[in-house]
């Protein structure tokens with residue numbers, strides 16, 4: 112067991128380099144001792160440097176440590192663990208002990224898992240039921256413990272002692288180590304912990320979520336709380352500034368914006384309809400009975416509804432193609448007194464230009480890839496009518 116892990120801020124050390132083993136583009140610096148935490152027990156590995164060179168990985172084999180670096184090193188290794196990452200992860204890990212231990216102890220809900228992400232941490236607890244007021248109560252209770260500044264003791268118990276406190280643990284290591292918080296928590300753990308609860312600064316329980324096994328409870332504490340809060344605040348601040356509203360009235364600002372968008376959409380739809388009505392009237396007032404057109408400024412839905420309205424209102428036959436980027440939509444239709452078989456004409460166009468679709472003698476339509484030749488074809492067909 113690495114005794115340096117008993118002291119959370121022991122982030123510097125100088126040790127003899129026993130070997131420098133090359134592997135591909137890297138070197139493994141072998142030492143008998145290290146201040147770097149090796150990933151395990153749910154705690155990520157430490158980052159930092161040896162003789163100023165970044166340590167990219169660290170593994171422990173047969174009680175010796177191998178540090179992965181990009182340059183060959185010899186003599187002594189001056190190790191420097193990055194302090195900020197050490198503090199943050201140890202705070203989060205220790206807070207998990209406190210929160211889970213307290214919930215185990217007082218609410219008899221077992222720990223299923225705990226996890227850490229960039230901006231948020233959490234634990235999954237075997238609760239049958241959980242709600243906002245219980246979350247607030249637990250938040251207050253764990254923060255009361257932080258105020259009391261209970262110590263977190265690291266102990267090396269005998270197997271018998273450990274069994275007494277942690278009867279459910281496997282206890283299959285040669286040397287046993289436990290983290291103890293008063294009578295709240297006794298946990299077999301090889302990780303690094305803060306020496307007492309005041310180093311957690313503060314714990315904020317954020318939200319909860321039902322899972323198949325219980326409830327996930329999300330929290331932030333210490334440095335993660337400050338960083339996440341600061342980040343979220345600056346996001347809110349930019350949003351508020353962009354919207355030209357005080358931060359506390361952001362929600363009302365967004366609702367107002369939504370209402371304005373809806374109003375504009377309604378107004379847009381009404382103007383669109385006016386334009387379509389004017390187009391229909393213009394087509395309807397033309398002298399010729401059979402009309403051939405390519406239309407470029409309408410979406411397919413508006414185009415087809417305009418075609419239907421046109422032949423419903425005026426005595427016309429139409430052979431129209433609507434062009435949108437590399438696609439097109441063809442409508443062939445007529446009103447009651449104009450007589451031709453729209454479906455047969457469409458079939459002819461569809462066959463020549465590989466269009467999909469169909470219809471009946473009064474109206475047929477379909478779409479496919481656009482070709483400028485389609486309008487020429489429609490004009491040829493119209494001439495024959």
Ligand SMILES: [Zn+2]
Nearest residue numbers: 290300301302
């Ligand atoms: Zn631990």
